[in-house]
Amino acid sequence: MELTQLKYFQALARHKNFTQAAKSILVSQSALSRSIAKLEQELGTTLLSRHGKETELTEAGEKFLFHVDRVLREMEVARQEIKMDNGGEGTVSVSFLHSLGDTYLPLILSRFHARYPHVGIKLNQQNSAVMSEEIMEGDTDICLCSMLNGDDIAWMYLWSEELFLVVPDSHPLAQRETVRLEEIDGEPFITLKTEYNLRQQVNQLLDLAESQPQVIFEGDEVHNLISLVAAKLGVSLLPHIPCTEQMGVSYIPVSFPACKRAVGIAWNTRRPLTPAAICFQQFTINYFRDHQDAE
Incomplete structure (x- = not known):
């Protein structure tokens, strides 16, 4: 054959x-x-x-x-x-969630660049709703995001990201090893805007815990949320952002409900990926597959 x-x-x-x-x-x-x-x-x-x-x-x-x-x-x-x-050149457009810019993304990019120094990367930070539109219209090649829905969108799981209760260091819960979300019922709450997939997941977790904190601020940038928590204006539910403890906040694991979100890689199945995009897609998938196998 x-x-x-x-x-x-x-x-x-x-x-x-x-x-x-x-x-x-x-x-x-x-x-x-x-x-x-x-x-x-x-x-x-x-x-x-x-x-x-x-x-x-x-x-x-x-x-x-x-x-x-x-x-x-x-x-x-x-x-x-x-x-x-063998030194092939090209450019790949990658869109990513706001909260990933401080965690896995820099690691992936540095290792990819070391392996493929001739491939350029165009980065774009967006919320999930905008990323869905971009990938459908062909304005981006690859998205690193929570699950996206769409007839022509493929999404593959890469890793799980834990969400923590973020409180000021002076907060009564700051020294606890774990907390339950019901314990922040009625607390001032600082969170992302409703168009963000993470905000939608946070709402679902709060509903599951039958907890109703009082939303006092909705923003676009995770660092802004943490700054407001550090200013003792409220608490938040976020993934861990490296080096932010020095701002005066504590990250507390949540015992109930289990607070995790799945992060994956998405692309448009109707639009052929460029060689550079295929290269980045396969590198990222293999990186997390090998990382999980090592664990």
Whole structure:
């Protein structure tokens, strides 16, 4: 079985017509027909039902196409990775959640740049709603975000991020090892605006705990929220941001409910990724997969 046979079969499965498929891969209809017949002979089964020049996949053909698509996709990814490893250039546009700019993102970028110094990265910090629009419109290649919904959006889990109760050092709960969210019922609460996915998750966690703190501020920047907590204006529920304890805040683990959010990588399945974007996508997925395996 040859790679060319798989490409021919994929083209015919997509077009369902010998004439159109042959034109798309720049071969004669007779050459395409011979290739498909040889493939079916090698597999010992019929892959296509023929109705003149029109075709329809059999059940075996549907199953085979699933694996063919996967093989050819992996081959293209491998080709692009090798190209980048050999000094290939390009630029990838990456959008990310506000809270990731201080945590995993700098680590990923530094390691990616060390591996692929010729690949440029255009960064864009946005909330989840805007990222969904950007990825659908093709304004960004890759998003590092909580789960995005959309017919043409693929999202893959990368890691879980714990959320902590953030309080001023002088707060009565500051010295506790753990807290329950019900303990902040009625407290002044500082949080992100409602369009942020993290805010929506925080609301769900508070509802689960039957806790109703009083929202006194809704903002866009995590550092601003922490600054207001440090100013003793209220408490918040956020992922840990490195080096912010020196501002005079404490991060307290929450015992109930379990406060974690899933962070993953998203891209548009309808728009082919550039070689640079494929390179960044695969590097990031492999980085977290290897990190989890090591644990």
